[in-house]
Structure formats: C-alpha cells, structure tokens
Amino acid sequence: MLSKGLKRKREEEREKEALAVDSWWLDPSLPAVAQAPPAVASSSLLDLSVLKLHHSLRQSEPDLRHLVLVVNTLRRIQASMAPEPTLPPVPSPPAAPCVADNLLASSDAALSASMASLLEDLSHIEGLSQAPQPLVDEGPPGRPTGGSPPNLGALDLLGPATGCLLDDELEGLFEDIDTSMYDSELWAPASEGLKPGPEDGPGKEEALELDEAELDYLLDVLVGTQALERPPGPGR
Amino acid sequence: MAGEGPARGGAGRGSRAGAARGPDAPGVSAGAGGGGCPAGGNDLQWCFSQVKGAIDEDVAEADIISTVEFNYSGDLLATGDKGGRVVIFQREQENKGRPHSRGEYNVYSTFQSHEPEFDYLKSLEIEEKINKIRWLPQQNAAHFLLSTNDKTIKLWKISERDKRAEGYNLKDEDGRLRDPFRITALRVPILKPMDLMVEASPRRIFANAHTYHINSISVNSDHETYLSADDLRINLWHLEITDRSFNIVDIKPVNMEELTEVITAAEFHPHQCNVFVYSSSKGTIRLCDMRSSALCDRHAKFFEEPEDPSSRSFFSEIISSISDVKFSHSGRYMMTRDYLSVKVWDLNMESRPVETHQVHEYLRSKLCSLYENDCIFDKFECCWSGSDSAIMTGSYNNFFRMFDRNTRRDVTLEASRENSKPRASLKPRKVCTGGKRKKDEISVDSLDFNKKILHTAWHPAENIIAVAATNNLYIFQDKLN
Numbered sequence: 128m129l130s131k132g133l134k135r136k137r138e139e140e141r142e143k144e145a146l147a148v149d150s151w152w153l154d155p156s157l158p159a160v161a162q163a164p165p166a167v168a169s170s171s172l173l174d175l176s177v178l179k180l181h182h183s184l185r186q187s188e189p190d191l192r193h194l195v196l197v198v199n200t201l202r203r204i205q206a207s208m209a210p211e212p213t214l215p216p217v218p219s220p221p222a223a224p225c226v227a228d229n230l231l232a233s234s235d236a237a238l239s240a241s242m243a244s245l246l247e248d249l250s251h252i253e254g255l256s257q258a259p260q261p262l263v264d265e266g267p268p269g270r271p272t273g274g275s276p277p278n279l280g281a282l283d284l285l286g287p288a289t290g291c292l293l294d295d296e297l298e299g300l301f302e303d304i305d306t307s308m309y310d311s312e313l314w315a316p317a318s319e320g321l322k323p324g325p326e327d328g329p330g331k332e333e334a335l336e337l338d339e340a341e342l343d344y345l346l347d348v349l350v351g352t353q354a355l356e357r358p359p360g361p362g363r
Numbered sequence: 364m365a366g367e368g369p370a371r372g373g374a375g376r377g378s379r380a381g382a383a384r385g386p387d388a389p390g391v392s393a394g395a396g397g398g399g400c401p402a403g404g405n406d407l408q409w410c411f412s413q414v415k416g417a418i419d420e421d422v423a424e425a426d427i428i429s430t431v432e433f434n435y436s437g438d439l440l441a442t443g444d445k446g447g448r449v450v451i452f453q454r455e456q457e458n459k460g461r462p463h464s465r466g467e468y469n470v471y472s473t474f475q476s477h478e479p480e481f482d483y484l485k486s487l488e489i490e491e492k493i494n495k496i497r498w499l500p501q502q503n504a505a506h507f508l509l510s511t512n513d514k515t516i517k518l519w520k521i522s523e524r525d526k527r528a529e530g531y532n533l534k535d536e537d538g539r540l541r542d543p544f545r546i547t548a549l550r551v552p553i554l555k556p557m558d559l560m561v562e563a564s565p566r567r568i569f570a571n572a573h574t575y576h577i578n579s580i581s582v583n584s585d586h587e588t589y590l591s592a593d594d595l596r597i598n599l600w601h602l603e604i605t606d607r608s609f610n611i612v613d614i615k616p617v618n619m620e621e622l623t624e625v626i627t628a629a630e631f632h633p634h635q636c637n638v639f640v641y642s643s644s645k646g647t648i649r650l651c652d653m654r655s656s657a658l659c660d661r662h663a664k665f666f667e668e669p670e671d672p673s674s675r676s677f678f679s680e681i682i683s684s685i686s687d688v689k690f691s692h693s694g695r696y697m698m699t700r701d702y703l704s705v706k707v708w709d710l711n712m713e714s715r716p717v718e719t720h721q722v723h724e725y726l727r728s729k730l731c732s733l734y735e736n737d738c739i740f741d742k743f744e745c746c747w748s749g750s751d752s753a754i755m756t757g758s759y760n761n762f763f764r765m766f767d768r769n770t771r772r773d774v775t776l777e778a779s780r781e782n783s784k785p786r787a788s789l790k791p792r793k794v795c796t797g798g799k800r801k802k803d804e805i806s807v808d809s810l811d812f813n814k815k816i817l818h819t820a821w822h823p824a825e826n827i828i829a830v831a832a833t834n835n836l837y838i839f840q841d842k843l844n
Binding site for chain 2 (some may be wrong): 166172175188190191193195196198200203204207256330
C-alpha cells in the first residue's frame, strides 16, 4: 500500500501546540462525545489525527472539508479514550444521595470551580426537585472524602430532604458566602412557613379596609344616596 | 466586468496535437472486425476507442485532468486540468469511407481558462485548477460552457470561424490602414473561405462571491440561471449578471468553532427549475425548493440513511461523506457517491436509498491505512448512462465500476495503456480479497492507490464513456454501438 510519506514523529511540543491552537473540540458537552464508539482508539491513531489536524491548520487556506472530518474523527477518538461518566441523571430529591456520592468522588480542583457556578445557579432554582447538572468528569467512586464538605453544604441548601447529616462546625466554612437569598421561606422548615412576615400585616388590614369602603360605596350607589359628602376611607 | 481580453489558443481543428495532449493512440484499424463473440442480452461490451494525453511515466502536475464533461448532444467533450487549461474534443462525423470509424473525438479547441492568482489581501495563492466544467444548452452556432476554479467562474464562448472578409476599403490585407486620400474607388468586401479556426473567448467572469472553495456549479433548466456552491454557501447567479449573486444557502455557524459539517456538492433538478439538492460531509442530502423562501436554509426534504451499528468505526463519518450527487436524466432519482459505495435515491423516499452498490468494499478493512495516506479523503464522482439504466464510478488502480440497474450486474474495468489495442474488448477485472488469488486477479495489497479514477462521463445518448486517469483521457465505446 503506497503511503504519501507522512512522518509520524511523536513530538510532545507539537501535540501541545495543536491542543492549544484549537481546543474547542475537547468540549465534553458536544454530542459526539456522548456516543462513544465501541472500541478504544490506539494512541497512534490519536497522534496521527492530531498531526493531520495540525497540518491542516498550518495551510494558508485550509481545506475545510478535510479539517472538519479530521476534527470530528478526533472527537470520536477522544471520546473513546476518556473514562465513561458514571453520574446518572438526578431528577428528584430522593436521588440526591447518589449525587452526593459521586460528588464526593470527584477531584477537588474541578469541583471548586463548579461549586462557584453551582451556588449561582441555585438562585435560579424554582423547586426542590431540580438538581445541579454535573459539570465535570467524575472519577471512580470510592475516593477518600478529603474534599467533601463543600459538596454536602451545597446539597443542604437544596432542601431538607437530602438525608445527609452535616457537622455543625463545617458550617463555619461558609461564613463568607452571602446566603441571605436562601433565607426565604422557600428553604425554611415547613413548620415556619406559615408565619407571616412583618410586611404582611398592614397589607392585610389595608385590604380589609378597602373592602369595607368599597362595600359602603356600592351600597350607597345602590340606594341612590349621593356619596360625594362622604370622605374617602383610609387606604385610598 | 465581462470580457477579459483576447482568448489564448484556438487550435486548428485538424491538429491532433493539443497543447497539453500528445498524439492520439490509433483507435481505428480499417477493415478489422471486432473479434470475439457478441455480448448476449443487454450486456454492454466495452471496447477501447481512444486515449488522449502523454504517455510519459513522469506526469506533470499541471496535466492532471480534474474534470470531464460531455455537452448536451455528446458531440463535444470537455476536460479541465490542474494547470487551468480546458481542452475540448469534437466527435468526427461518420465517414462512409471508413465505416468502422464510429466517430472519433479529436481536439477542437484548447484554451487557458484560469490563471494562478494571488490574493494580496489574504496573502495566499488561488489555484488555477479547474474544479468543474458545465455546458450550456446550445442556442446558436456557438457553444458556451462554464468553468470554475476555487474562487471564480467564467463563461466561455467557443465559436467557429471559417470565412474571412477580403477587400476592405480602409485597410490593406495585412491590416495596415490605407491612406483615405489615395482611395479612388470603393469596393465591396467579399467573404472567402479559410481554414476553420475555433476561438474561445471569456464572455462573463463571475468573481468575488465565494469566501470558501467552490466545489460545484450547476446550470438550471431555465437556461438563465446557475448555482455555485462552496464549503458553506450556495449562490444563485443569472448568466447575464456578473456583479451580484443571490445567496440561497448558508450553513456557516456564527461561531466557526462550532463548524461540524460542510457542503460537498450541489445540483439543480433537470426539469424543475426551483428545485436543487446539496450534499454534506456527514452523508446527508437536502433538497430545497426556491419557491418557499429566498434563503433556502430550511430544506424541503432530508435524505439520510441510518448508520449500520455493526459497521461503525472511527472512520464512519469520513466514509459517509458524499463526494458527488447527480440527478438521473428522468429527474425521478438521484445518485450519491460516498467513499465505498454509490447509492440511488428515490426523491419520494427520504429514509433510505432504493439501491446501494458497493464500489470497493474490500477497502473497508484498510480504512486505517487509507486514513494515514489521506486516500480516504479522495473525492470520486459518478454518472448516469443516457437512459438511466446504468451508473458508473471510479476506483483505484485505474479501475472503474459499472452497475446495470436492470440486470443487477456489475463489472470492474481498467483504463490502462496495456489494454489499449484498437477496438479491443475490455476484460473484466477482479480484486482478490483474501485466500488464494486466482489467475488474472489482483490482490488488494497490490493496488496502486496513486492511480485513481475520480472523473468519468457518459455520453448523453450513446454508450460512449470518457474516463480520466491522471493525465490521460480514455474513451471507450460499446461494441454494439
């Protein structure tokens, strides 16, 4: 079989350079990654593809078709080499402990970044049923729980039904986080939910007063008496 | 912007040596019969007719043929090459004195269509290689064709001149102006016959409309408009207007980092002037109707065959990439060529093709090597016979494949100098995939992957085919023709 003389030197520099130039195809959220091909690609196939990509990009005017096909193939190869994500989808609170387990197992560095965005996202969560999407690849389960407290803290914020017990002292870690938005009745225990806040009172009274005044007026109109002499009630 | 100055070349018709082509190999032996028994039934028996091009082993890059196309009548056969030249062959009239000369093709015109250009703004060279040639239907004595390179499409007029005027009043025979005061009598110029001269002149230049590389052009059935397609966009032109075109398809993502698919080919429907199709690198075909909206980003039909999970590999997408799409003459079907197969689609059925023909399935186990040497990216074309009963496409080792849709039979033939005896029948070839190699078979590992037949053309009415093998053009005819 005649080859076109492609040199397959394994130079780490070139590989790094190639990755730096165009690392967008490494984005794990792309659908191609989700469907992993059956076999795992050899590293030489990966090297070859990276070499082709680099060669293609180096052209003054790259052949777009060639480039796109090489990149898509490279994605498939990458997908077959990355470890399978073990996180199942988490639609309801009872499943939250599974989330906890997996979050426990993941790396610290990756999670600290995701935790920051997670806390932001929580402000948008409408109901307890929603769980945060996993943002990074998970490592194998069973890793030591060295970096776990922040994870559990976040789960606590999600709702009371997580089933995970927190040590009180760990809450001190969150002193710098402004949790005022989480102090609403949405997060409070069910027994406190019905206690009206200071704002509720005048509003209610006001509402009642308005109703009385309106009723009087209506009665007057119905009876036919001129209502102009009557001063308007408070709250109007 | 129309017109670029006088055309170059214009070879005399009698000349057998075109600018880029060597002398013809003799294709006729007077009196000699075909030899061998006539083919049975509807089987076509292909015979060598002619070969054009130099015989040298050392092939100049510029001489590599990049496109082949018969005109509407089949009397003219055009080729374009990597050097930007176009050579047109014309079929000789049947000669009663030589009954076996069934119409040979001889050089009619040669001209330089495109020159290498330099884009100073982007600091890159634009190749002069002719990507496609498409003929316009003939409307008068002259012939028109469109030829394109990566960026610019040109409309060429090829006209004959066989008379010239003699006896001008204001100038001499050699063109010198006569002194008007010396003229004492007026004369009427008379037309005298001259040796036939064929002139090619550029009538329109359609430029600056494509950011990416043009891969297809297609003349509409209205004979007034045509489309040009590059990797991401398709433009609609009017043949008379060169300074603007309409963009009808645009698949460029807002963020180029999201690019995953490109346009690979496009063609107008042969009868419905509002319908065209385009194929993609992901093995899909979209049929669009220009009546539905000005921008045809939304397709009317979407053709895709579901992937066979058992044959899935890392190269699945690359081999599914469609390299050519052609409507049948009837307009009912279309054919697509991907790396390993040719598929015929019924336009009324989007879910899967109605026929799939394997071109060189024995290469499936070699995909990794073919990826390594880039052969997996080769773009093969395909074509229909005039009656749509057969289809043809090229392969490696100068093999080409023909599939008879009625009898369901297929044959592998070879375009080679060794098999180029006058009117010799072509012997079917066979590739041995494993085990014992029979006599006359060739093993997969012995195939020459540098000898690729990417471009083929079939005469619109007769069983005459033109096959481009690197720098040579082979013409084969059916024995019974």
